[in-house]
Amino acid sequence: MQENALLARITWNTLITLLYFFLLAPIIIVFIISFDTRQYLAFPPESFSLGSYVKVFHNAKFISAFWRSLIIGGIVGVVAVSAGMLLSLSLVRYKFRGRAAVNFLILAPFLVPHIVLAVGIMLVIAPLGLLDSYPGIVLAHLGITIPYTVRTITMSLMAVDTRVEEAALVHGASPRMVFWRITLPLVRPGLIAGGVIAFLISFDEATISLFIVSVKASTLPTEIYHYLEYSTDPQIAALSVILILISVGVVVAVEKLIGLRRAL
Amino acid sequence: MSAAATAPTATSSTSAASRGILLMLLLPGLVALVITFLLPLIWLLRASFTSSTMSAFGGGDLTTQSYSTVLFDPFYWRVTWNTLVLGFNVAIFAVVLSYPIALFLARTESRFRGVLTALAVAPLLTSSVVRTYGWMVILGDRGVINSTLQSLSVTSGVIKLTNNSFGATVALIEILMPYAILAMLSGFGRLNAQLEEAAAMLGANRFKVFTRIILPLSLPGVLTAALLVFVLAISSFVTPRLMGGGRVFVLGTEVFNEATVTLNWPLAAALSVMLLVLFSSIILLYQRALRALEA
Numbered sequence: 001m002q003e004n005a006l007l008a009r010i011t012w013n014t015l016i017t018l019l020y021f022f023l024l025a026p027i028i029i030v031f032i033i034s035f036d037t038r039q040y041l042a043f044p045p046e047s048f049s050l051g052s053y054v055k056v057f058h059n060a061k062f063i064s065a066f067w068r069s070l071i072i073g074g075i076v077g078v079v080a081v082s083a084g085m086l087l088s089l090s091l092v093r094y095k096f097r098g099r100a101a102v103n104f105l106i107l108a109p110f111l112v113p114h115i116v117l118a119v120g121i122m123l124v125i126a127p128l129g130l131l132d133s134y135p136g137i138v139l140a141h142l143g144i145t146i147p148y149t150v151r152t153i154t155m156s157l158m159a160v161d162t163r164v165e166e167a168a169l170v171h172g173a174s175p176r177m178v179f180w181r182i183t184l185p186l187v188r189p190g191l192i193a194g195g196v197i198a199f200l201i202s203f204d205e206a207t208i209s210l211f212i213v214s215v216k217a218s219t220l221p222t223e224i225y226h227y228l229e230y231s232t233d234p235q236i237a238a239l240s241v242i243l244i245l246i247s248v249g250v251v252v253a254v255e256k257l258i259g260l261r262r263a264l
Numbered sequence: 265m266s267a268a269a270t271a272p273t274a275t276s277s278t279s280a281a282s283r284g285i286l287l288m289l290l291l292p293g294l295v296a297l298v299i300t301f302l303l304p305l306i307w308l309l310r311a312s313f314t315s316s317t318m319s320a321f322g323g324g325d326l327t328t329q330s331y332s333t334v335l336f337d338p339f340y341w342r343v344t345w346n347t348l349v350l351g352f353n354v355a356i357f358a359v360v361l362s363y364p365i366a367l368f369l370a371r372t373e374s375r376f377r378g379v380l381t382a383l384a385v386a387p388l389l390t391s392s393v394v395r396t397y398g399w400m401v402i403l404g405d406r407g408v409i410n411s412t413l414q415s416l417s418v419t420s421g422v423i424k425l426t427n428n429s430f431g432a433t434v435a436l437i438e439i440l441m442p443y444a445i446l447a448m449l450s451g452f453g454r455l456n457a458q459l460e461e462a463a464a465m466l467g468a469n470r471f472k473v474f475t476r477i478i479l480p481l482s483l484p485g486v487l488t489a490a491l492l493v494f495v496l497a498i499s500s501f502v503t504p505r506l507m508g509g510g511r512v513f514v515l516g517t518e519v520f521n522e523a524t525v526t527l528n529w530p531l532a533a534a535l536s537v538m539l540l541v542l543f544s545s546i547i548l549l550y551q552r553a554l555r556a557l558e559a
Contacts, residue, residue, distance in 0.1 A: 026394075026396075026398020027390065029402050029408055079296075087289070087290065113499030116536045116537075117305075119536045124303050146297060200389055204390065221391045225506070228400070247386075247390045247391075
């Protein structure tokens, strides 16, 4: 009986380890391959060096796409958080007719596949001449990120004790002051988490971006996609590791701030 | 302007001033959502009834030509069939492989629980393009598996693991597993260790505890996870396109192809509407199933 339990425990732990290994396999392998420098894909690496990383830093296409992704992600983060903050305030603090409709409109993008949205957005912005432009891609990313920012900010806002605001008002603070000095600092974790998630979604998003941008406003994921259609050399592995490290850094930051599971 | 919104008295006030503030709070976000969500869906529907890419923006006669192509061309039947098969395979395997991890994370008392949860979910936050590349490296002709098998002299030739639906399925399973794990974790709230102990004490063996207690209680979470993975799989295109090397035809890849290569926007729109219909019917079916399960 005792031995049986031990055996079951070992089997169970082995199974979990194997499953984790499967889940993390692509990331682990990409990490190993990134230290190879050959022109083609092969395993195991011949030698270990940072040659592929150097190549990435000398690849003008990747570098400019990286900065574009960073800028686009930053703008999307700021705009999605601002719009999300205002929407959350109206939803948490006001009761009004049409509130259910607004709520639905915020949740609905979760229910539509990105590829369907992508075609629709393409149809909307093409006649405006916004295909392959910064405003076009920022707009395209706002629809899929605002629902997330509203979610994180609403959670923070609901946790705010309104009596603190009342107290400040009673003691002579103007409503404007209450907003900037009390409410905003209190919901800061929600704002930061929402902004970070919005940034990350925009930074990693490939499906919608591939429909909207081609050359001038191409983002890093779209550049990688087009590169992979022709070649799978270790340069992409090095670039992937850089991207993964950025994501991990951001995830750790969010975890520290408000906890990953609540943010998602 | 937004300052007054923090005033606690605003909650039920309907004065003109507060209505103005409310409008200003709502406007930016609503405008953004209308432009990037509502209008695209309407434009999509309209474009799907137009005859050419030029008239996809309005004007021109309406026609059901694109829909008759989608519904009567055997090629698109096959595409739809491939899409559903891919969705089912991915959903079943992703759920089966994610279940033990979710169960483990829900019950473990390890002090590494936070780290282990983050590790299981973190892949979600790396671009799917990057993870697809990882699978190209693993399954490719000169990839990890083929090189290993060859150096062990198990095979001399190349086993084709990519540029086919096998590769696309494996990669999608792994890429969508974090979603399944998350969905199950939030659905496993009703699992209760004391209940299991009680059953064990009353003489139920491990197998019986699992089939009679753990499994039924976790079923809603499993169902949610399966639905989520299925709908994400049938609407994916980056992974099937890259892992399939142009030889895997699913709705996602065809929508992309019509929209960006052949530039037949009415057909791309009609295929998208098809996908959306498929998507919504699955979600409705799921809600029925969940209600039946709950009853």
